[in-house]
Amino acid sequence: MGFWRHYVFSTDHKMIGLQYLFTGLVFLLFGFSLMMLMRWQLAYPGKALPLIGSWFGESRMPGGVMLPEFYNQLGAMHGTIMVFLAVVPIAFGAFGNFVVPLQIGAPDMAFPKLNAASYWTYFVGGLIMFASFFVPGGAANSGWTSYAPLADIATMGQTVWLFGMVWLITSSLLGSVNLITTVVQCRAPGMTWMRLPFFVWTQLVTGFLLLLAFPPLESAAVMQLMDRLAGTSFFLPSGLVISGQMLKATAGGPDLLVGGGSPLLWQHLFWFLAHPEVYVLVLPAMGVVTEIIANNTRRPIMGYRALVFSAFAVGFMSFLVWAHHMYLTGMGTTMSTFFQTTTVIISIPSMVIMAMLVLSLWGGSIRFNTPMLFALAFLPMFGLGGLTGLPLAFGITDTYLHDTYYVIGHFHYVVAPGTIFAIFAGVYYWFPKASGRMMDETLGKVHFWGTLVCMNVIFFPMFIQGMAGISRRWYDGGATYDLAKNYLHLNAWMSWGAWVMALVQVAFIVNFFWSMKRGRKVSDNPWQATTLEWATPSPPPHGNFPAMPTVYRGAYEYSAPDCAEDFLPQHQPPASATMGATT
Secondary structure (H helix, E strand, O other): OOHHHHHHOOOOHHHHHHHHHHHHHHHHHHHHHHHHHHHHHHHOOOOOOOOOHHHHOOOOOHHHOOOHHHHHHHHHHHHHHHHHHHHHHHHHHHHHHHHHHHHHOOOOOOOHHHHHHHHHHHHHHHHHHHHHHHOOOOOOOOOOOOOOOOHHHOOHHHHHHHHHHHHHHHHHHHHHHHHHHHHHHOOOOOOOHHHOOHHHHHHHHHHHHHHHHHHHHHHHHHHHHHHHHOOOOOOOOOOOEEOOEEOEOOOOOOOOEOOOOOHHHHHHHHHHHHHHHHHHHHHHHHHHHHHHHHHHHOOOOOOHHHHHHHHHHHHHHHHHOHHHHOHHHOOOHHHHHHHHHHHHHHHHHHHHHHHHHHHOOOOOOOOOOHHHHHHHHHHHHHHHHHHOOHHHHOHHHHHHHOOEHHHHHHHHHHHHHHHHHHHHHHHHHHHHHHHOEEOOHHHHHHHHHHHHHHHHHHHHHHHHHHHOOOEOOOOOOOOOOHHHHHHHHHHHHHHHHHHHHHHHHHHHHHHHHHHHHHOEEOOOOOOOOOOHHHHOOOOOOOOOOOOOOOOOOOOOOEOOOOOOOOEOOOOOOHHHHOHHHHO
16 A cells, blocks of 8 residues: 555554544644643733744734733633543544554454544544634633633634534544444454453443533534524523623524523533543543553452443443532532532542552562553552542532632643553553554653653642632732732742643653654563553554454463463463473
């Protein structure tokens, strides 16, 4: 196949997985760059951004000083890009596409052309989101949640945001249907359900979450588009006054007033997706961490069945907790009690998974390589994110903490040093399978320690600010509010932490691209792992396996007492497994 057929319009799941990875990493860097601009404004409000401030034009940063409207655009697009264009496409699209067919012994995804369509739909959605910065009025500025009625009357960028979301949601639906079918129908002989690697289970549950939770948001996006373009009022209440004027419809005549809609309807539809979306981020991360911990402790993972059932419990319960984001909307005590209860219950299976991973370290012969360092750091970072979420589960404490920096700190501990650490761990771990070469360990450890320190410098002070009542919406970081004056110095510390972390990522970027051509060549199974992806050549050929593998055992047979080596691959026949020991 030529260049375009092989690298661009490919239907090979491995190439599509790499396309998701490269595109997602680019958007991850872009979204991070937007955050660094915001951090300047929070650290030094009213001061001109040096060197590059004039690049953004007088309509956004006159004299290099950021306007509140531009700050709102950066906030809305940072959240949108990091969640929908970076973390989910990497955790589910990249790892799911590249690894899952290899781990179940399949030659490809069930629907290769549908797989390619899912990537290109995502790519087009990303381009639409990026283009929104260049329309009149700039990008969407109503927050990444796009709450109505503000989003219904916002600038043109909100319309572009909605079109982009429709493309991105369609991409996720195509990908989830494909992955579910692949896992159900395309497993190798002997690959029973309880022999699947836990990573495959997490991807399967994630596929169901996407399939069931994204359609309500896609419907809501279309409805909001109709409010903005067709004169409907799904989310517009009656009697809405803007700048002293009663809001009138955009279609149907100049005197037609709008109304009758419910802004809360948008919140219900959005959060019915957005809370399962948290576990769309977290579950694949847990799967990646499980693979790496099992491999680098050289022992079977603790409580495999408990992990599987807990993953399904998390997936099921994630659909019953969405309204804990909405305590301030005035729901009654009965409903708030229900959602408080379900929110506490969902923490139980999550902590079962965490406990099994921690217990798996006990008695292990641990190898502290770069992927293992990121996997180990995931445990306390995600644990801190979950623990700080408990006060937000209860209406009485959430009323005070809602929309403060406490919420930002909690969510980012789950997603940034949580899920993104797992993404880095997965990149380092599966890089030899994709390239046949190993990433440099020294640069990898510089990347890890620098990122770990800076992540905590950025996000931990947010808990202090949040408990002081500082709102996450203040574009000056609270400089004009008396309650924030004793905490303003934290903004500078956090901002410098973000900028130093940006420099640390240079080590990862250099390591990643340098290792593609200059990295140390390794065998097909450099980690001495047991799962099927390491039974293929590195990189795997089209079709993955020279011959269809047969699976004889579970995924984590490490340190088996009757085996000549400390790992027993799933595809190795029983007779040859004990040959070394008996001779």
